[in-house]
Amino acid sequence: MQILVLILGIVLLPRACALKCYECTPDLSGSCTQTTKECPSNTQCGSVRATSYAGGLKVADFKEKGCAAAEECVQASINFGGSQTLITTKCCTSDLCNSQDAPEGSISPPNGKKCFYCDGIHCTNTLKCNGDEDHCISTAVTVEGQKVTLKGCASKLICSETQSAQISAIIGEEVNCCQGDLCNSASSTSVSLLLFVTPLITLVLFS
Template identity: 80%
Template sequence: MQILVLILGIGLLPKACALKCFECPPELSGSCIQTTKECPSNTQCGSVRMTSYAGGSKMLDIKAKSCAAAEECVQASVNFGVSQTLLTSKCCTSNLCNSQDAPEASISSPNGKKCFQCDGNDCTKTVNCNGNEDHCISAAVTAGGQKVTFKGCASKLICSGMQSAQIPGIGGAKMSCCQGDLCNSGSSTTVGLLLFVTPLISLVLFS
């Protein structure tokens, strides 16, 4: 009888200990209808927020909630010079603890690293990287039958989540990262950044 109780206890233990979190798909504005989700082991409850700025104005403010791996509970950003997108997350380890939205991140100070950026048809200008942006990023996108390129700075999380990846919904979009000042050299044309930034971040965080 004791053996039967032990077997039943072992069988029921993972379910009893499963963490439940609020889940909310990425929303451009307002708040979504929260649902609950039973998360895989070794994950936490997380809230994430993506804020994009261009010309000193806020262009996007996207919020989401779900289960999160420990490596996703960090601050990150991608900086194309004329625009910057900041990610901030808030993680916790008790049932339904991610009821609050993640706080809005603030732009950090320059860290001394430089990368190439594109300004119109000129991709030889440079941008000062901020905060934990420790990689240079290059992204080639096919838009309207024309291949265009973005260049700038990115945090390790952005690069590790999309290295040599392809963005769904944008034809032939491929990204690569490198370390070292001005390692993303080359020249090409550029296109509207919002076409590119949102699916890039979604690929990293919500896939």
């Protein structure tokens, strides 16, 4: 009898202890319908927010909720000179605890690190990195059939192996990161860089 109770306990315990979280994935307009979801084990409830700025003005503010692994509960930013996207998260470990949005990120002061960035014609411009942007980044995206080079500053999360596939899907397939001032070597690009780069506002951290 005790063995039967033990077996039933092992079978039923994971279901009984499954964490329920709010889930909300925005559409292209930025709005979404909030639902509830039973999350896998070893995850938390999380809210993520991606705020994009261009010329110092906020141009996009996307919010998402769902199940999150511990390594996804981080802060990050990516800066291409003309545009910068800040990612903030808020995670918790009780049922439906992610009812509130993650806080909006704010642009931090320069941290002393420098990387090259592209102005649409040349990639020889020097960009001062902000906050936790401790890597230089280079990527290439295709716009109207032509390849455009993007360079700038990024925090460690943007360059991590766990996020590389998601990053590549949004800002290009050829993402390269390095550490050290101006390590993302300068080059030229003949294609005008459009401010279509609302980069990473559709980044799905909680997949």
